[in-house]
Amino acid sequence: MGKFEDFHIMKETAVTPRRRVPFFMIVNFFILLLIGYFVFQASDFLFGPQLFVEYPINGETVVGNVFISGKTDPNTRLTINGFEAYSDDDGFFSENLPLTKGYHDIIVEVRNRFQKEARVTRAIVVK
Secondary structure, three states: OOOOHHHHHHHHHHHHHHHHHHHHHHHHHHHHHHHHHHHHHHHHHHHHOOOOEEOOOOOOOEEEEEHHHHHHEOOOOEEOOOOEOOOOOOOOEEEEOOOOEEEEEEEEEEEEEOOOOEEEEEEEEOO
């Protein structure tokens, strides 16, 4: 082979800056996508479950049974004053609690599969 043919073969297989930039952009995109997926999947482990108690409002006076409602992450273990309660597939829950007259603390707790907990306490008065 002559010098011209060797140069032509080397030119076709060489990695030039034009070829390198799109390749690295694509690789970086997929690496960032993979990292984002793992962070999303690990959020239960890193941050624990979310819990929002909509009702009753703290300090509220209630007549009769106490209606408790709110939202949590799906697939968590939910307890209200130590008794197991259940949420639907979207994480919404509602329970009717018969309480005696007087001052009560309502403790709503959730625990995820990594044993991370969230707790909301509401103080109410039943008349």
